[in-house]
Amino acid sequence: MQNNIMSGDFFQHLAIAFEKSSSVNILSPYLTMPAVEFLFKHLPVGVDVKLIVRARPQDILSGAVDINAINVLHESGVKCFFHRTLHGKFYQINENEGYIGSANFTSNGLCLNGYGNLELTHKVTLTSEDKLLIASVFDDSLFVTSQIIKKILEYSKNNKMNVIQSFPSWWGDIIPNVNYIPIKDGIYVGDLPWCNLLYENEDKDIAHDKDVFLYGQSFEKMRCEFLQSKVYHYFCAMINHREYKEMYFGELTESLQNGLKDDSIPYRKDIKGYVINLLSYFERLVPDIVCIDRPNYSQRVSLKNLRAIK
Template sequence: MSLIGKDFSKHLEDAFSDANSLMVVSAYLTMPAVDFLFDKLPLGVPARFVVRARPEDILSGSCDLDAIKTMHYSGIKCYLNREVHAKLYVIDQSFGFIGSANFTNNGLRLAGYGNLELSTKIDISDTDLSLIETIIEDSIPVTADLIKKLEIYRKDHAISDAISAPVDSWWNELLGLQEYSLEDGLYVTDLPWIDLSEPSLDSIAIEHDRDVFHFESSLGAIEQRFKASKIFSFVRSSLQESENDCLYFGELTALVHSALKDDILPYRSEIKQYVANLISYLQLLAKDQIAIDRPNYSQRISLKQSND
């Protein structure tokens, strides 16, 4: 069943009213949607929310800190995950809705106007539930102390700070994230989907890279975002672990293939394209740290020495 516009919020209202449990994964969250939740969800029904809450999300209000705070102090378990882009609503661990609608005023058209979103009602399998639990386990639980830190961050920064500041430093310093390690693995969504050296007509790939690497910013901000990404940390860690701090194209492709944890892995030819995309990013955005040359007909990726 596909639902468009106001039809989705009506189905969500009916589902909330009869729910015994609720899980929501939504990049954005605003207060009108939280008011809708409290109005429709019966008191005492356990609910969990995973939201994105990147620095720019908090400062722009697209992920409303007051909404997160209200839910937390009302007993709803909230989690932050900077990778979240999905919009998923799970009712009673048996059925749900998936689509483009964030849990916001515009996403649900609560005021009678808003974005034109499309959602589909689906059955939820044990495999789906396991995947959602994995997302929650990889997310940061919201606590009173974390809310205080976020409030200080919001008070002390303007939206321009979020656009120009490296995302990893904000998360590492404010939220205490551990550094990425090779054992963490990769997912296809961590990889660049377009080749920066060639124009792309794939709108989905462009949208993915725009979201992951913040293409709407200045070149300097994009560079900082890329260097804060899992895939760049993976490349640096892999080079540091390699002999002579260098890897050839085929070696890097094999490492990426081995690190992927997706349930369905891409074909080897697809992984080669992802690595080619990655090299285009390294050439444009990390040339101060990474050297790329082509001895013996194969591209070689090397760590630059600190005194270069």
């Protein structure tokens, strides 16, 4: 019986799959040049390839997403996309064959040099629902153009990861939350802060916020990530719908609860906990943008600068 779970030899299975492919879709938060060279080495001429990577400023500037590799792919006719919240790693070969697991499309992820990360990947046969889901991820992603690549290349030349001082003002314009309409699309519990920045937190909550908000990293990196988050944009959209551009604690709790799209909605007391966490993020990360005060015994949240609303 064939073993469908792969570890250090995944790149060998992938090489064979590429060589027999007529179409390839890759979803990988990270991307490096050795993986691009591996793709071109094993891919037949004329195969349609689409690839999604994550596009956060720190991903680009740290080299986790090599913008030069994106440029090479783009110039070679590979359709590249950015998705700001991508975390899953998935490889679709032709219509029905897929590989899902923990391996990024990088040298370390695939162990291309004989060493790398310990990854596990599972081979699957795709259902029609699986294929629709993958298609929806592409629909929700930003197609990368030459102009976008040029602007990011210029930015990355002039900046270093350790000297980022603030969120690049143009980044949200060229790499938005594509097709995300906050009030219409709502929000999920996974988009909310699970940690309170003013107190100690449990390990599972820290793990979540490390992934979503870069919890525990520098102020600049966390602020940058938070300003890109869905919960921040959802909050701004809710504020924008208020006559006086402010919300009290109870109104914020109700709005979040009404906007949740999870199959199972948490109890109101749990929603209040998420709101308290969100207020701690406002207080610590964006005190220059969000004002929190307490008139009439209830916390009130408003924006100091209405231009922060987009």
